[in-house]
Amino acid sequence: MTNEIKPPRLLEKILQYILPRYVGETALGDFKEEYEHLADTRGNTHANFWYFIQIIKSIPAFIGNSIRWGSVMFQNYMKVALRTIRRYKGFSFINIVGLAVGMACVIIILLWIHHEMSFDTHHEKAKSIFRIAIGNELKGESSQRKLVVTPPPLSPALLAEFPEIRASTRLSRGGGEKLLSYENKHFLDSCYAVDPSFFNIFTFDFLEGDASTAFGDPYAIVVSEKMSKKFFGNQDPLGKIIQFDQKADFTVTGVIKDIPSNSHLQTDIFIPFETWGKLYEIPLQHWQYMSFYTYILLDPDVDISRFEAKLPAVAKKYGIPEANLFLQPLLSIHLHSHHIGEISPNTYISTLLLLSSIAVLILLIACVNYMNLTTARASARMKEVGTRKVIGAYRSQIARQFLGESTIMALISLILSLFLAYLSLPFFNSLADRHLVLNGQSLLQILPGILALVLFVGFFAGSYPALFLSSLKPITVLRSGKGRGSRKTRLRNILVVAQFSISLILIISTLLVKSQLDFIRNKEMGFDRDQIVVVPLHEPKIRHNVGPVLEELKRSPQILYAASSMHLPNDVGASTTMKWPGKPDDSKVWVKVSEVSYDFTELYGIEIVKGRSFSREFPSDKNGAFLINESAMKILGSHFRLGIGLSHWGSPDPSGQIVGVMKDFHLNSLHEEIKPLYFYLNPDQGQHLSIRIQGGSIPDTIEFIRDTMERFSPRYPFEYRFFDDLFNAAYITEQKMGSMFGAFASIAVFIACMGVFGLSAFLANQKKKEIGIRKVLGASGSKIVYLLSRDLVWLVLVANLIGWPVAYYAMNRWLQNFAYRTHISLMTFLFAALLILTVTLGTVSCQAIKAALTNPADSLRYE
Amino acid sequence: MKFLSRPEEIILFTILKLRKDAYCVPIRKKASEISGKKWSFGAVYVPLHRLEKKGLVKSYFDNPTPKRGGRSRRIYKITPAGLNALAEVRELQKNMWVEAPEFSKE
Numbered sequence: 001m002t003n004e005i006k007p008p009r010l011l012e013k014i015l016q017y018i019l020p021r022y023v024g025e026t027a028l029g030d031f032k033e034e035y036e037h038l039a040d041t042r043g044n045t046h047a048n049f050w051y052f053i054q055i056i057k058s059i060p061a062f063i064g065n066s067i068r069w070g071s072v073m074f075q076n077y078m079k080v081a082l083r084t085i086r087r088y089k090g091f092s093f094i095n096i097v098g099l100a101v102g103m104a105c106v107i108i109i110l111l112w113i114h115h116e117m118s119f120d121t122h123h124e125k126a127k128s129i130f131r132i133a134i135g136n137e138l139k140g141e142s143s144q145r146k147l148v149v150t151p152p153p154l155s156p157a158l159l160a161e162f163p164e165i166r167a168s169t170r171l172s173r174g175g176g177e178k179l180l181s182y183e184n185k186h187f188l189d190s191c192y193a194v195d196p197s198f199f200n201i202f203t204f205d206f207l208e209g210d211a212s213t214a215f216g217d218p219y220a221i222v223v224s225e226k227m228s229k230k231f232f233g234n235q236d237p238l239g240k241i242i243q244f245d246q247k248a249d250f251t252v253t254g255v256i257k258d259i260p261s262n263s264h265l266q267t268d269i270f271i272p273f274e275t276w277g278k279l280y281e282i283p284l285q286h287w288q289y290m291s292f293y294t295y296i297l298l299d300p301d302v303d304i305s306r307f308e309a310k311l312p313a314v315a316k317k318y319g320i321p322e323a324n325l326f327l328q329p330l331l332s333i334h335l336h337s338h339h340i341g342e343i344s345p346n347t348y349i350s351t352l353l354l355l356s357s358i359a360v361l362i363l364l365i366a367c368v369n370y371m372n373l374t375t376a377r378a379s380a381r382m383k384e385v386g387t388r389k390v391i392g393a394y395r396s397q398i399a400r401q402f403l404g405e406s407t408i409m410a411l412i413s414l415i416l417s418l419f420l421a422y423l424s425l426p427f428f429n430s431l432a433d434r435h436l437v438l439n440g441q442s443l444l445q446i447l448p449g450i451l452a453l454v455l456f457v458g459f460f461a462g463s464y465p466a467l468f469l470s471s472l473k474p475i476t477v478l479r480s481g482k483g484r485g486s487r488k489t490r491l492r493n494i495l496v497v498a499q500f501s502i503s504l505i506l507i508i509s510t511l512l513v514k515s516q517l518d519f520i521r522n523k524e525m526g527f528d529r530d531q532i533v534v535v536p537l538h539e540p541k542i543r544h545n546v547g548p549v550l551e552e553l554k555r556s557p558q559i560l561y562a563a564s565s566m567h568l569p570n571d572v573g574a575s576t577t578m579k580w581p582g583k584p585d586d587s588k589v590w591v592k593v594s595e596v597s598y599d600f601t602e603l604y605g606i607e608i609v610k611g612r613s614f615s616r617e618f619p620s621d622k623n624g625a626f627l628i629n630e631s632a633m634k635i636l637g638s639h640f641r642l643g644i645g646l647s648h649w650g651s652p653d654p655s656g657q658i659v660g661v662m663k664d665f666h667l668n669s670l671h672e673e674i675k676p677l678y679f680y681l682n683p684d685q686g687q688h689l690s691i692r693i694q695g696g697s698i699p700d701t702i703e704f705i706r707d708t709m710e711r712f713s714p715r716y717p718f719e720y721r722f723f724d725d726l727f728n729a730a731y732i733t734e735q736k737m738g739s740m741f742g743a744f745a746s747i748a749v750f751i752a753c754m755g756v757f758g759l760s761a762f763l764a765n766q767k768k769k770e771i772g773i774r775k776v777l778g779a780s781g782s783k784i785v786y787l788l789s790r791d792l793v794w795l796v797l798v799a800n801l802i803g804w805p806v807a808y809y810a811m812n813r814w815l816q817n818f819a820y821r822t823h824i825s826l827m828t829f830l831f832a833a834l835l836i837l838t839v840t841l842g843t844v845s846c847q848a849i850k851a852a853l854t855n856p857a858d859s860l861r862y863e
Numbered sequence: 864m865k866f867l868s869r870p871e872e873i874i875l876f877t878i879l880k881l882r883k884d885a886y887c888v889p890i891r892k893k894a895s896e897i898s899g900k901k902w903s904f905g906a907v908y909v910p911l912h913r914l915e916k917k918g919l920v921k922s923y924f925d926n927p928t929p930k931r932g933g934r935s936r937r938i939y940k941i942t943p944a945g946l947n948a949l950a951e952v953r954e955l956q957k958n959m960w961v962e963a964p965e966f967s968k969e
Contacts, residue, residue: 057905
């Protein structure tokens with residue numbers, strides 16, 4: 001009858017857990033008895049209810065007890081932890097410094113990631129803003145060519161076509177830097193030309209004026225706070241007249257707060273798009289003129305993919321050639337858009353991932369140090385653990401104690417790491433080209449990350465010591481007075497091997513990045529780089545009539561050549577389709593194109609393999625002449641002859657004839673294969689002046705160039721660069737990446753060595769007696785050193801076995817980014833291995849020599 | 864001397880009256896009978912714990928029974944000190960009523 005009346009199992013379990021220990025067992029019995037009684041007399045439901053009420057009633061006491069005992073035990077743990085830190089100063093130092101350096105790396109990377117992820121988030125409607133991009137399927141080429149630049153009539157056409165578009169704007173970078181003048185102040189700055197709706201789509205803080213009315217007037221100009229200060233100081237900027245590029249006067253109608261650094265749009269000046277188009281006679285109705293950015297604001301409830309599917313039809317309708325329009329969400333531009341014509345350099349998400357994983361690896365190395373040193377010293381803590389267990393500690397309590405201890409270590413390291421991060425942030429900023437700051441505000445933003453970091457370090461670093469130490473049996477520990485702490489050497493060895501493998505991979509990667517950079521620097525590019533001065537042309541008048549300037553420059557005996565061109569030979573940016581007689585009409589062949597003046601190939605030392613270069617001696621050249629490179633010659637194939645006609649910028653009729661063939665040179669960065677190219681002779685136009693100088697006093701020659709330029713273009717400040725500097729700037733990303741790798745690799749090796757140092761100190765101490773006895777029996781100092789370092793040398797060798805293939809695989813992948821790359825040499829690997837072996841041996845022998853030199857009498861005196 | 868609290872006093876009396884097998888369930892029942900009020904388990908455990916700390920009762924565990932889900936009972940016994948305390952309570956009660964004027968419950 002009553003044999004199966006029992007309180008529900010779950011309730012019983014809960015009650016068992018929360019009842020105070022001193023009443024626990026008996027109370028459960030009592031409750032069960034009463035439960036049965038109630039079930040008999042008043043029914044099951046009543047009994048269950050009663051049982052449940054008992055649980056509720058026990059909760060306050062439970063909470064009170066846990067807090068009370070929790071805090072008591074916490075105080076004890078804290079005390080023991082601080083005592084341990086103080087007693088073993090050396091080990092604690094290694095642990096704290098190692099963890100702090102690792103955490104500092106992670107904190108910096110966290111700041112950086114937070115910055116990169118926050119791009120363009122300050123716009124209120126950011127989620128509904130999209131940029132239109134063009135996906136261009138190239139015939140005969142498997143890769144897709146995507147442009148983020150669009151033709152100017154696209155924006156109004158889309159707005160008329162789709163009611164779901166609330167607003168749209170065109171944006172132009174205005175074609176280079178423009179001269180702005182107010183009274184006698186002149187500044188050269190680039191500007192954005194945008195439609196009036198721009199300020200309604202994007203959110204900018206207007207300090208003066210109003211977003212919705214700023215561009216009511218066609219000659220309105222909006223400037224940033226910084227620009228306004230430069231021009232007007234503390235005067236009221238509204239209504240002031242700024243002369244724009246000597247073309248027109250604009251009235252200031254708004255001042256915006258400086259655009260934050262985490263925006264892909266960066267400028268200090270905005271002018272109305274239509275006005276800009278009129279001033280520069282831009283064909284705003286031209287559907288082939290891909291130079292403009294189109295941003296749209298969609299209704300928030302529009303289905304994006306369905307909307308996107310309607311776009312290709314528009315492309316077809318207006319005849320955007322072989323093109324397909326697609327949408328880029330504003331928020332994804334900075335990390336995910338890497339197409340032709342980006343408005344500002346974007347960050348590859350792979351770089352983000354790579355650097356974060358390196359930072360995490362460094363942190364892991366530091367955690368491994370902690371694990372190794374803590375378990376190696378386990379013998380020192382064994383008595384404590386044994387005693388605690390005898391007194392009645394549960395295993396979970398011991399584990400919690402050690403986890404707590406590692407969390408305390410993590411907290412101490414955190415304070416130090418914030419300090420380290422603060423100090424090293426300027427260095428990181430210079431490498432990453434950012435202006436990150438570590439202050440209260442930025443700290444608050446990454447606070448969740450930092451908390452997670454501390455908990456991760458606390459738990460991960462503490463996990464193995466906690467498991468290991470809490471598993472000790474009190475009887476074995478306490479009986480012998482001293483347990484054998486070094487039994488678990490195998491796992492320790494695995495961890496050490498992991499540390500060294502990571503360090504090795506980082507070292508090899510650094511060396512290979514450096515080797516590839518040297519390769520680039522020394523690669524025969526097909527053109528000269530030395531003693532060439534490059535001067536950008538701003539003055540529109542001389543851009544279209546550059547001949548007299550060149551003549552004037554050539555009067556100096558120090559100047560060998562002077563030439564003008566649309567592009568520099570290391571960065572030919574424009575592409576067009578090429579047409580020649582006999583070409584089948586249906587296919588489009590894309591080639592690189594640039595316009596150059598006479599003497600250009602001679603100036604840059606570009607070799608002519610067939611025919612001749614452009615020459616004044618052939619007056620017909622003036623009517624249209626082409627130089628093509630060998631790759632272009634291959635495309636022409638059997639159609640190629642000197643003297644055949646080509647069409648320039650895809651014009652229907654031939655614009656001139658081919659006069660010569662240039663040897664292939666690297667017209668873009670070494671990431672890319674050499675593409676087919678033609679140069680078109682245009683002696684009067686150009687955006688850059690190239691000037692080849694010879695010996696003599698370079699400053700005097702520069703001075704001469706400055707005088708000449710200031711005469712021809714008095715309004716624009718004189719600027720010049722050496723071509724080899726410009727050339728190297730193209731690989732700046734790789735160079736900075738190389739330095740960053742180098743820095744991280746050094747940190748990793750440093751922390752790993754600190755761990756080895758601590759570990760060998762411990763081993764030397766443990767083998768004190770053995771060493772003493774060996775010395776008494778006549779062992780030499782070198783034997784002792786060998787004895788202590790043998791094991792670690794083995795570990796380093798094993799680490800090489802793991803590190804080499806991984807490094808090879810990873811770096812091979814990275815080198816695939818370059819069309820022209822250095823070979824991965826065995827020497828690099830051997831060098832890295834030797835380096836790490838030397839550093840390790842150096843570290844270990846410090847300890848070993850110390851041990852070998854101690855007087856055996858000292859170590860054997862006791863007992 | 865230190866006085867016992869009323870609940871402690873009542874619990875001590877119930878243990879005395881139960882003679883043997885004085886554990887929580889019957890103590891609670893008896894206490895409810897004596898006082899005419901419902902006693903919760905908590906109201907029994909806490910005074911019992913205090914009495915034991917004062918050395919007025921002592922407890923031992925008897926053998927577990929299946930009736931209690933395999934759990935043992937904690938049986939309480941009065942110590943000589945406990946008996947003294949009870950005697951003092953009786954004395955006190957007696958003394959208190961001496962010379963008190965007559966009255967009745969309303």
